[in-house]
Amino acid sequence: MLATEKLAAYIKVHPGAIGKVVDFNAKSDRLYPLDLTAANTQLTAEVVADTEAFSHWINKKLADNNCRYGIGGYMEHRTIYTRSALFDTEDEPRRLHLGVDIWGNAGIPIYAPLQGTVHSFADNNNFGDYGPTIILQHNLDGLTLYSLYGHLSRESLVALEVGQSISLNQQIATLGNATQNGHWPPHLHFQLMLDIGDAKGDYPGVGRYSQKQQYLQNIPDPELILQFADINQS
DSSP, X not given: OOHHHHHHHHHHHOGXXXXXXXXXXXXXXXXXXXXXXXXXXXXXXXXXXXXXXXXXXHHHHXXXXXXXXXXXXXXXXXXXXXXXXXXXXXXXXXXXXXXXXXXOOTTOEEEOSSOEXXXXXXXXXXXXSOEEXXXXXXXXXXXXXXXXXXXXXXXXXXXXXXXOEEOXXXXXXXXXXXXXXXXXXXXXXXXXXXXXXXXXXXXXXXEOGGGHHHHHHHOOOTHHHHOOTTSOBO
């Protein structure tokens, strides 16, 4: 059974156990699906390499389409990671995005969509990296699930403690700006994992495309939690 199927089975029995990750009004807010693959010819290498220009491109897309957030990325084969040597491994560069990105304004609140505890946190302060990152651990009737929140503000880490209890819909962070979040346009990297091994405060959000089937065994589709599919998109 794939990771998505395992999580879906739990949610089917416990639909009320799922909360929100960001504030969103399905009646008035809109989402813009962002394509960050090579198919998007508007997003040139020059734009991607310039954080300010990249941010302007995203903000204009959201404004022109009257959307509160941009959304997308699960198992998306992206070309944008050429902007950072962090993703250039010797045998095969990492280009497969393993989570979902929610693009919005710096400072917006981020919430825990499931009850759990703080597993770990860290400031992954490298160009192109997560910046401040929180990992929560959840016990779903015997199914262990981890949720990762990357590109946060540094203030988000100040009061955290490993093992701290986290309630459903509790605010756990705010979104960081480009000077804090690994030099990206402001966005949340939201990712789910069934097993993270010995990882603490960090877990790959981008992997090798050749290993996609392996990732699908461990990384559920965040849409199961976000439940954005039925919301009116641009």
